[in-house]
Amino acid sequence: MEYDENGVSIVPFEFKKEIFEEAKKDFRYEEYVRGCLNCGVCTGGCPPHRFFDFSPRIVLQKCKSNDPALVWEMMDEYIWACFQCFTCAMICPFLNSPGGVIAILREIAVRRGFESAKRVLKPYSRVLLKLTAYGNQLSPDMIQPDFFPDWGPHIGYASQDLPLKRKAIPMPTLQVTNLAWDVAPETMKELYTIFDEAGVFKIIEVVDPSLYEIIMDIIDDVRSS
Amino acid sequence: MAVEIKNRLDLAAKSSDYMHIAGRKIENIHEELLELEAKGEVKVIHIKDENKPLYAETLFGWKKKIPTNKLWHHKSCGQCGNIPGYPVSVLWFMNKLGLEYIDERNQTSCTAWNYHGSGTSNPVGLAAVAVRNWHRAYELGLFPLFHCATTFGDYKEMRNLLVENKELRDEVKKIMNKIGRELVIPEEIVHYSEWVHVLRFEIAKLKKYDLSDVIVTVHPACHCYKMIPEDCIYDKEIYAGKRTAVSTGIALALGAKVADYSTWYDCCGFGFRHILTEREASRSFVMDRKIRPMVREANSDVCITQDTGCTTTLDKNQWIGKAMGYTEQVPVMSDVMFAALACGADVFKIVQLQWHTTDWRPLCEKIGIDWKKSEEEYKAYLEELRAGGKTVNLYEYPS
Numbered sequence: 001m002e003y004d005e006n007g008v009s010i011v012p013f014e015f016k017k018e019i020f021e022e023a024k025k026d027f028r029y030e031e032y033v034r035g036c037l038n039c040g041v042c043t044g045g046c047p048p049h050r051f052f053d054f055s056p057r058i059v060l061q062k063c064k065s066n067d068p069a070l071v072w073e074m075m076d077e078y079i080w081a082c083f084q085c086f087t088c089a090m091i092c093p094f095l096n097s098p099g100g101v102i103a104i105l106r107e108i109a110v111r112r113g114f115e116s117a118k119r120v121l122k123p124y125s126r127v128l129l130k131l132t133a134y135g136n137q138l139s140p141d142m143i144q145p146d147f148f149p150d151w152g153p154h155i156g157y158a159s160q161d162l163p164l165k166r167k168a169i170p171m172p173t174l175q176v177t178n179l180a181w182d183v184a185p186e187t188m189k190e191l192y193t194i195f196d197e198a199g200v201f202k203i204i205e206v207v208d209p210s211l212y213e214i215i216m217d218i219i220d221d222v223r224s225s
Numbered sequence: 226m227a228v229e230i231k232n233r234l235d236l237a238a239k240s241s242d243y244m245h246i247a248g249r250k251i252e253n254i255h256e257e258l259l260e261l262e263a264k265g266e267v268k269v270i271h272i273k274d275e276n277k278p279l280y281a282e283t284l285f286g287w288k289k290k291i292p293t294n295k296l297w298h299h300k301s302c303g304q305c306g307n308i309p310g311y312p313v314s315v316l317w318f319m320n321k322l323g324l325e326y327i328d329e330r331n332q333t334s335c336t337a338w339n340y341h342g343s344g345t346s347n348p349v350g351l352a353a354v355a356v357r358n359w360h361r362a363y364e365l366g367l368f369p370l371f372h373c374a375t376t377f378g379d380y381k382e383m384r385n386l387l388v389e390n391k392e393l394r395d396e397v398k399k400i401m402n403k404i405g406r407e408l409v410i411p412e413e414i415v416h417y418s419e420w421v422h423v424l425r426f427e428i429a430k431l432k433k434y435d436l437s438d439v440i441v442t443v444h445p446a447c448h449c450y451k452m453i454p455e456d457c458i459y460d461k462e463i464y465a466g467k468r469t470a471v472s473t474g475i476a477l478a479l480g481a482k483v484a485d486y487s488t489w490y491d492c493c494g495f496g497f498r499h500i501l502t503e504r505e506a507s508r509s510f511v512m513d514r515k516i517r518p519m520v521r522e523a524n525s526d527v528c529i530t531q532d533t534g535c536t537t538t539l540d541k542n543q544w545i546g547k548a549m550g551y552t553e554q555v556p557v558m559s560d561v562m563f564a565a566l567a568c569g570a571d572v573f574k575i576v577q578l579q580w581h582t583t584d585w586r587p588l589c590e591k592i593g594i595d596w597k598k599s600e601e602e603y604k605a606y607l608e609e610l611r612a613g614g615k616t617v618n619l620y621e622y623p624s
Contacts, residue, residue: 027390028348047492050514051506083496084341085447086378090454095251106344117344123502124343131302135333138306150504152544154582158307167610168603169309170574170619171316173300173328180306184330190357190404191333197400198350200339207345 001115008073009116019075019112020068023104032100036060042088042098054081056088056098063101071105076116079105113206125211132204133218135183135191139176140166188222233523234440237473237483241465251455253287257388258410266394267387270363270411277324279423281458281470289458290413291423292370296326297362301373302334303533310558310577311536312372314565315417316619317575321431321568322424327367328620332358335371337379342497348386352393353400355383360406370417374532377416378452384410385453416449418471418531419458421561425478433569434592436481441563442525442555443472443483444515444539446532447492472531472560479567484523488514494542495534508542512551516543520553527588528557543583556585572596573603574617 002010023029042056043049049056062070082102089097109117121128130137143158158165162177173181195201205212262269272278276292283289296319304311312328319326336354339346359380362369371377387394387410398408421428450457450469460470463477468489476483494510496503516539519525530536540557558566562576570576572594578585579600589596610616 027392028386045490047494047510047514048496048506051509080498083492083494083499085492085496086451087447087490087492090451103340103344107347110344120498120502121343121345124498127338127501128343128345131334131336131338136300136302136305137334137338138302140306143307148541150508150545151541152582154544155541158580161607164607164611166309167616168574168607169313169577170617171309171313171328172616172618172620172622173330174305174309174312175616180302180304180334181300182330183333187331187333190406191354193404194353194357194400195350197403198347198353198396200346200350203345203347 008076016068016072019108020071022108026104028100028104032097033063034096035094036064036096037094041091045087045091047085047087048081048083052081059098059101060096075105075109080120110207111203118207121207128204128211129215133215134179135188136180139179141177185222185225192219233485234482236485237464237477239465240462242461254385254388261388268407268409270359270368270409272368272412276368281423282460284455284457284459291415291419292368293420293424294324295367296370297365297367298326298328299332299358299369299371299376301533303537304372308536308580310562310575313575313577314561314570317565317570318428320619322427327365331361335376335379337375340379348393349396351379352383352387353397355380356397356401356408357406359411360409363409369411370415370420372417374446374448377414378448381414381453381456384414418560422458422471422474425475428564429478431568432479434567436479436567439481439591440524440526441476441481441483441529442486442519442523443529444493444535445469446535449531472529475560475564476529479564484525486518486522488518491515493535493538495538500538507538508545511539511542512546515539516555517551517553519555525555526591527563528555529563530557530559541582554583556583556588566594572599
């Protein structure tokens with residue numbers, strides 16, 4: 001993939017048009033992109049705007065421009081700066097939802113397996129694995145000092161004697177270490193059917209083929225149990 | 226500084242007849258949902274008398290029915306995984322109040338992390354997961370109570386999309402048929418903080434400690450009050466109805482001082498993707514936009530939250546601030562954990578503050594809680610369990 005001086009991938013105009021059309025066809029698009037006065041209230045309240053070159057006003061304006069090239073400029077790094085807090089949607093006087101548009105554009109980037117999306121999602125592998133294969137994520141055994149050194153010395157508390165500390169939690173569903181709560185295998189099987197039918201597994205296969213293989217192995221084991 | 230703090234302490238208890246309209250004209254989704262039910266398009270999980278509902282007003286003054294009994298706990302990944310005292314405190318209060326509920330293994334995450342964080346889902350997948358979990362509560366004859374703000378926001382959105390889109394309903398129905406379930410939608414999407422809010426005066430009756438010297442700053446969760454904002458509780462007696470009332474309401478009911486701070490509306494910096502993969506943004510946000518204003522403007526003793534990601538982000542990212550010479554620190558916990566502390570719940574066995582990173586001991590000492598005794602008892606309890614002892618649970622699976 002070639003990139004221009006702004007880090008935006010260089011592709012033919014027809015492809016940009018195809019991507020923009022895909023976004024506009026999403027049944028949520030018209031709900032999220034209405035009239036825009038260019039007032040900038042959304043950007044004024046936008047948390048990531050304070051730390052990134054990111055503006056929900058620009059997201060809306062580019063969509064309203066109807067120019068596929070302008071929308072394409074957001075498809076690499078830009079869309080991944082959003083915090084998904086929906087401050088923009090709450091305060092927009094026209095009921096636009098730039099955060100909602102970002103969600104649509106991210107889904108396209110992932111579905112299409114864009115290199116930028118793969119790069120951004122690489123550190124997500126464990127979260128994706130846990131959530132997709134077991135039904136929940138952010139398990140206690142994920143909090144390891146070497147991954148969160150900036151969370152201070154106390155973070156090691158969670159990795160010492162973890163099974164015993166979890167056993168002491170007075171809720172039976174929480175007395176596990178490899179999941180946030182213990183999920184019944186029959187429940188996991190229902191989730192797999194949902195993900196199969198909704199095309200979620202296909203999305204993961206596109207964005208991370210090796211993770212997909214691992215998830216499928218786990219699912220085979222659970223299904224045959 | 227003193228004048229500044231005094232002004233900030235006066236705001237939370239202000240009342241007015243102010244009503245949010247602001248030119249926003251939004252269809253009442255609840256009426257459309259009942260119309261679909263009448264046509265046989267969907268089944269609705271109704272809030273019945275046995276759910277002992279209480280009412281609250283939402284942003285536009287609409288009434289929201291909050292069930293308080295016969296509830297199905299829809300847990301939160303991050304709470305269960307990293308802040309176990311959060312759900313434990315909810316159950317502790319339910320036991321204290323003699324309310325019925327089920328906490329079971331037959332539920333999945335809302336999977337909205339794959340929506341807001343990674344984009345690795347789609348509306349059909351998210352809506353089907355939502356309906357699957359709603360249906361589990363429905364078949365047990367219970368009403369679902371959502372612990373996580375992202376679940377709350379996502380499920381409000383999925384409900385709206387399902388009500389407004391026949392194609393989505395049809396797709397989800399097909400999937401539900403394959404797993405032996407039906408398309409059901411709750412009459413209301415209810416967050417645990419709303420349950421706490423409507424029961425705040427009952428909870429306050431259990432209070433064991435005087436909180437009148439404790440200064441609280443509230444961090445409202447974006448996915449509670451910014452996503453589908455018309456479905457969120459506001460109270461004309463709390464911040465004059467101009468800010469969401471949950472969490473502030475319970476802190477006031479418990480007699481704590483609630484202090485305003487200039488960046489109350491900002492998010493916590495979690496950002497889904499950022500907390501894992503670009504944490505320098507999260508921690509800068511935490512210190513510059515939340516913790517420092519809370520301490521410098523309001524002299525806060527404790528930051529009260531109403532969501533999973535906010536609690537984690539605000540608690541865990543203070544230590545690193547020292548590298549920038551930031552000395553401000555404030556303990557972070559959810560509204561229900563703070564209430565449990567105030568009502569005498571054990572610091573280690575119930576509120577489980579030992580998992581938190583920012584020092585909470587000065588807060589306990591200010592309140593008058595003997596955390597050292599609690600720690601000793603907890604250590605002895607761990608040794609009992611290590612020797613093969615049985616956990617003293619708040620809840621046991623139905624036999």
